Amino acid sequence: MNARILPYVLILPVTIFLCLFFLYPFILVAQLAFTTGAGFTLDNFREVVSHWKFPISMRNTLLLAGIVVPVQLALALLMATMVTKMDKGRDMVLYVWTIPLGISDLAAGLIWLAIFEQSGFLNTMMGALGLVERPVNLLTFQNPVLVFVAIALAEIWRATAIMLVILVAGIGLIPKEYYEAAEVFGASPWKRFVRITLPLLRPSLQTALVLRVILAFEVFAVVQALGGTLFPVLMGETYAYQFDLLNSGAAAAMALIILVISIAATLVILRVLRVPKGATI
């Protein structure tokens, strides 16, 4: 086949598929959100925003993302630098650290439920240490902070691995010569990290943060498994509109709101961590 047509033939399936199942649903979701059967309207948005649970679920989602993502970033950076110094056992340690990558958010929620539930391992440990007489129910509406901590821990546990993988791959791309030169000039390990690793890691940091922040706004199954209705989040409310209230217009409006927050966050991250023009590794 002609070499000028061939690439287009090869990318055609993906393009068609993404138009059909990525771009087209966007039009559909907007249509659903802005109509109620009688033409253009903002009623769906008014309905979801004025619901008493909306500010709470919005605050919870943002708070969770605001705490979980920075902790994950710090942890992933720490793990990535630890791994690069390793020679013996590097593959084994990396495998263990990336295990959560393959674990679904639902399974992660259930894993941490085994620790936090009333007859769970945390209660058992506290009982053995004599801190509690009887097992206490930790995940109730009387302990909102504890519910939050459990969800945050499960999220940090589950999703740090994806950042770790991206950052380790990124650090691998930084030429060793920079570090050697810095060592010659007597830069301390911390200085090398701040002056070489961090700036040159910018593209990887961008990818990692965009991916993680979007996933953080999508948090759903972990919350369902650990907090249920105790900790309303945006995605959970969307699901409730679709299923419990059978109001797909409102669900679409919620979906658009999550979408807008995600895009805004993505743009901010891309702007803050932009790579200066013409700069390459």
Next chain:
Amino acid sequence: MTDATATAAPATDTRRAGRFLYLAGVVVLCAWVIVPIYFLLVNTLSSPDTVNSFPKPFIPDFDLGSLAFFAKFAGMLTALKNSVIVAGMTMILSILIGAPAGYALSRFDFAGKELFRLLILLTRAFPLPLLALPLAVFFIRTGLDDTTFGLALVHTTLALPFAVLITFSLFSGIPIELEEAAWTLGCTRVTAFTKVVLPLILPGITASAIFAFVISWNEVFAAAVLTIENRTLTAFLLQNLDTSPLHLKFAGGFILVVPALIFIFAVRKYLFAMWGIANR
């Protein structure tokens, strides 16, 4: 090194302390990942009574009661089967559709290449499971509602960007000279691909197929939105969270985790190669 200027004895001391701190950190972080999974394992391999009792043993009593309960629970095995079918279809679809595009990106310069890459990257910047909401309506119209195939299509949308970028990086790792040599020796473009490139690329393709499988296997939201009768395991567990007993939840969670553990082990070599190029 800065240590060289310090006197010998304190330098070795601080170095030893640093070394100890470093090893302790590695061990703690490994434990942080493994111990919660171990707790789930203990619960899964204990009888339902033990799972609901207090205090908890830290060693499983190797009773298959919870797993037997899981297998007998109405609809659970069908859900497990559905999960495998959907994930299998996602795996095949995303490689069949994605790999040619990955090849095109690595081998050709064509007008619109950047636009195409942007479209692929864009899909990663959106909460894709949300798209299941409008598709639920669309699927009812086309008769794809509540089918494993319909769900597999949505999961393929999730896996496709990764499939394209991963195969792109894999094909880029094979010098074009190899193909050109095959052409001069009488191969056509197709035979050069099947005889030279394909054997080299096959393990990597398998790894990215496995990655697609895991993405589908783990997906909760779209699965719960798009299936009602034909629930996948994740959707089934999610739907029954309020009503199911603890031992059922933990056994279900464990069944979800096991393939993930095996698959991540299988693709561990490719994990970093995949992401290295995807950043650019």
